[in-house]
Amino acid sequence: MRCPFCQNEDTQVKDSRPTEDKSAIRRRRFCPACGARFTTFERVQLRELMVVKKNNRRVPFDRHKLERSLDIALRKRPVEPERVERMINGIVRRLESMGDGDVTSEQIGQLVMEGLASLDQVAYVRYASVYRNFREVSDFERFLGKMSGEESDLAGQA
Known part of the structure; x- marks a missing residue:
């Protein structure tokens, strides 16, 4: 997943959990290049x-x-x-x-x-x-x- 701040393509997943309605996976990510944290959602x-x-x-x-x-x-x-x-x-x-x-x-x-x-x-x-x-x-x-x-x-x- 590309970092939305610095465009680095090597980000790390720090936490994954389902959303409340279980329709998606919420992932907290960290970018080692710029230190930013961000959330992504993965849906079927x-x-x-x-x-x-x-x-x-x-x-x-x-x-x-x-x-x-x-x-x-x-x-x-x-x-x-x-x-x-x-x-x-x-x-x-x-x-x-x-x-x-x-x-x-x-x-x-x-x-x-x-x-x-x-x-x-x-x-x-x-x-x-x-x-x-x-x-x-x-x-x-x-x-x-x-x-x-x-x-x-x-x-x-x-």
């Missing part, structure tokens, strides 16, 4: 995922892009980082178990919407406003009206 990747965009362009799946979009939606919301990490891991596992490794950006967006709906309603609306490309206040009103209708349908079934 079942298959190489390719995202098919709306314009049919194919790009490699980027977990960090998913994390960043959720960070934006959840900014200043009272949601524990562990719950967000579990949600991301669940989304990635579901994507990896789909078909041949090609997933559409719509499938990813839908899985994120499902996860956010149960995680935080405000973040769900924030994400939906970008994902569904809201342009006017009336778009929000329609979306919130549908949400209210779904909640009353669920309350009626209970």
